[in-house]
Amino acid sequence: MSDSSDLIVGIDAGTSVIKAVAFTLGGRQIAASAVRNTYTMGGDGAATQSLTRTWTDCAEALRGLGDKVPNLAARCAAVALTGQGDGTWLVGREDAPVTDAWLWLDARAAPTVRDLAAGPMNRARFEATGTGLNTCQQGAQMAHMHRTCPALLDAAEVALHCKDWLYLRLTGVRATDPSEASFTFGDFRTRRYSDTVIEALGLTARRALLPEIVDGTQVTHPLSAEAAALTGLRAGTPVSLGYVDMVMTALGAGVHTGDAGAACSTVGSTGVHMRAVTSDGVHLNAEGTGYVICLPVPDLVTQVQTNMAATLNIDWALALAAGLMAEFGPKPSHADLVAHIDTWMSKSKPGALVYHPYISEAGERGPFVNADARASLVGLNAGHRFADVIRAVVEGLGMAARDCYAAMGEMPAELRLTGGAARSAALRRVLAASLHTPVRVSAREEAGAAGCAMMAAVAIGAYDDMDACIADWVTPLLGQPEQPDPALVPVYDRLFTSYAESRSALAPVWDGLAAARGTEGAHT
Secondary structure (H helix, E strand, O other), X not given: OOOOOOEEEEEEEXXXXXXXXXXXXXXXXXXXXXXXXXXXXXXXXXXEEOHHHHHHHHHHHHHHHHHHOOOHHHHEEEEEEEEOOOOEEXXXXXXXXXXXXXXXXXXXXXXXXXXXXXXXXXXXXXXXXXXXOOOOOHHHHHHHHHXXXXXXXXXXXXXXXXXXXXXXXXXXXXXXXXXXXXXXXXXXXXXXXXXXXXXXXXXXXXHHHOOEEOOOOOOOEEOOHHXXXXXXXXXXXXXXXXXXXXXXXXXXXXXXXXXOOEEEEEEOOOEXXXXXXXXXXXXXXXXXXXXXXXXXXXXXXXXXXXXXXXXXXXXXXXXXXXXXXXXXXXXXXXXXXXXXXXXXXXXXXXXXXXXXXXXXXXXXXXXXXXXXXXXXXXXXXXXXXXXXXXXHHHHHHHHHHHHHHHHOOOOOOEEEEEOHHHHOHHHHHHHHHHHOOOXXXXXXXXXXXXXXXXXXHHHOOOOOOHHHHHHHHOHHHEOOOEOOOOOHHHHHHHHHHHHHHHHHHOHHHHHHHHHHHXXXXXXX
């Protein structure tokens, strides 16, 4: 690192957007560049993304950052990567893509997941990984490929994740990180691959496809000359492979600051709820759901439950309103409707309706796994209006968060909040009362990119360890605690009982609806 190298570039490769963000060595964000990424949905449950396009978009985002930051190449002390989790990015000869990536949204592995989940080794797999089996994961997807389309695996030389693929394009090194390696194929205690887990997935014969595991706080690789030419950065710049985006976002937003009992929720299109614990403090639930994902801190992991859909539920309700209003006049913008949510909330009674926020066509994955789960609204009468529905949807997100934290043990002592919905005062009030805990919002704009940039900061010696980095990059950006409304807490306690009881009772209804959808498909 030269004296003029005063910046770290963090790359966050999401499903829909790839961002390149420049930070000072002390953690101040100075510029960001974003490029839209695209993916394709198929009628058979497929969700795929082009590896080539994703790399092209990443390089474009880096060049765009160079346009915004004077002399970026010379000032860049390191590059760090994170990206969308799960999914399967197969690479073959000469590092060429075998096929389009199967994304975390891909549902094709559902039959294989059901078989493996009922198998004799699934509990042993869960106790090693701490992670419930679902269609999102690379292990499940590769097991399904092995059963149904083995030619894909035959043509592959390595199975990567999104950020791993970009790391390969930047450095020429085939690798993955301890977080994705251990929650998919390994043991969170050792942060290495597990023979038991690989056998439980039926993938012993495919073990050679699993890449080397490297920790980006300890190991970097130099930016290749080819990648330098495409990105505008300097060849030889250290590149750090970050952990999966969920844990990088949580790290950047405050999941671990040394405060006992703190937790972090990212409420965006999906909902991610996590708490930092030591390896021996993990609570493995009887249902075998959730994730355990390593943090880039020795013997510290995050226990995680994830909702398949969070603000997507609000988007659905607002789109319904916008469509109806457009029948009779100008269609309001999404931003205008979002700005009106607090007004609707003020005109409605708390806890009057139960809403289950399972709006995703992929069902739900936390704190239970059911690809056939669907959203529902319980308790309507003729007196209810749209304001009541909006309140129910927002409260449903609070109930889903509580459901997730309950599956991990006690409610958090404090919740750190990030994601687009953190700006909503209404949602913050609902979450605080639902969990009966203070809420603090992180002012960090790009928490995922910051999380991986923090790893690079430690790797190049800007900080002695991650805790020292957190003290500068994270803690000062946490807002003041917002206390739960004492009048709402008992209301939401009662609502949660109804939420949980009706959720359990609806399972056979979801089965029947799924069977009906299958019958309809057979007749078209």
